[in-house]
Amino acid sequence: NSSLALGELSGLEDISIVAAPGSSAYGETQAINNLLIAHAESRRAYRIAVLDLPRDQTPGQARTLRGLIDSRYAAVYYPWVVVPNPLARPGREDIPRELALPPSGFVSGIYARNDVERGVWKAPANEVVRGALRFELDVNFAQQEMLNPIGVNCLRYLSGRGFRVWGARLASSDPEWKYVNVRRYFNYLESSIDRGTQWAVFEPNGERLWANVRQTISDFLYNEWRNGALLGSKTEEAYFVRCDRSTMTQNDLDNGRLVCLIGVAVIKPAEFVIFRIGQKTADARA
Numbered sequence: 105n106s107s108l109a110l111g112e113l114s115g116l117e118d119i120s121i122v123a124a125p126g127s128s129a130y131g132e133t134q135a136i137n138n139l140l141i142a143h144a145e146s147r148r149a150y151r152i153a154v155l156d157l158p159r160d161q162t163p164g165q166a167r168t169l170r171g172l173i174d175s176r177y178a179a180v181y182y183p184w185v186v187v188p189n190p191l192a193r194p195g196r197e198d199i200p201r202e203l204a205l206p207p208s209g210f211v212s213g214i215y216a217r218n219d220v221e222r223g224v225w226k227a228p229a230n231e232v233v234r235g236a237l238r239f240e241l242d243v244n245f246a247q248q249e250m251l252n253p254i255g256v257n258c259l260r261y262l263s264g265r266g267f268r269v270w271g272a273r274l275a276s277s278d279p280e281w282k283y284v285n286v287r288r289y290f291n292y293l294e295s296s297i298d299r300g301t302q303w304a305v306f307e308p309n310g311e312r313l314w315a316n317v318r319q320t321i322s323d324f325l326y327n328e329w330r331n332g333a334l335l336g337s338k339t340e341e342a343y344f345v346r347c348d349r350s351t352m353t354q355n356d357l358d359n360g361r362l363v364c365l366i367g368v369a370v371i372k373p374a375e376f377v378i379f380r381i382g383q384k385t386a387d388a389r390a
Contacts (some may be wrong), residue, residue: 123208144177150295156206176281229272309385335375360387
């Protein structure tokens with residue numbers, strides 16, 4: 105059962121990407137994609153779903169299928185990738201020499217490679233698809249121009265460059281959430297801050313705790329800024345952290361909930377995308 109299998113992943117904190125390339129071969133693509141999206145969107149999952157389309161889709165069909173998906177936590181890739189069959193043997197004509205595979209497995213590896221070599225905030229586009237012999241469809245410029253703006257990320261062969269992922273857009277209609285790297289970087293920020301402030305559960309909810317939490321988060325964001333992930337010539341342009349009476353309601357205070365308001369500049373300096381992080385404190389009611 106796919107939903108049970110995904111449920112088993114919920115408690116594993118180190119996972120940031122979910123995909124199910126095997127499902128595409130059994131006609132279950134849409135149902136599995138919906139489960140992957142629901143999993144990635146679940147509270148405190150901090151994940152992105154890398155989605156396939158069924159095999160042998162025309163660009164027009166890919167556009168139609170993309171219309172069935174709308175999530176700030178999902179990205180769609182197309183077409184399938186043709187690779188050598190590792191089981192092929194000389195003299196065994198009954199074994200195909202090539203296999204067509206869904207792109208999500210390749211793309212998940214590209215995400216991971218990009219994280220290590222360039223940083224999670226960098227777009228995983230113009231990246232080499234290793235192991236490819238070709239793609240099932242040779243996507244041309246006009247097809248790319250049709251599909252890329254609506255969030256179908258194309259895999260293309262480009263003369264002199266080889267086999268590349270040529271897009272990094274989310275399958276989202278929300279204009280604030282267009283790009284895979286922005287989504288994944290926010291997932292990274294939120295998960296890091298969430299896990300890095302869980303010690304608040306042992307402290308009373310008051311001014312001293314708020315100051316300590318502000319310092320913890322500010323130190324983390326300062327390092328992100330120094331590494332080039334946050335934009336701005338000074339820290340005031342790159343991020344802000346608020347954790348005080350203005351970020352918590354009386355109900356929060358009465359129930360021992362700590363709430364921080366955080367803004368980070370990932371597109372332009374001083375143009376903040378804002379999110380909240382909440383933690384229970386020692387004053388939380390059982």
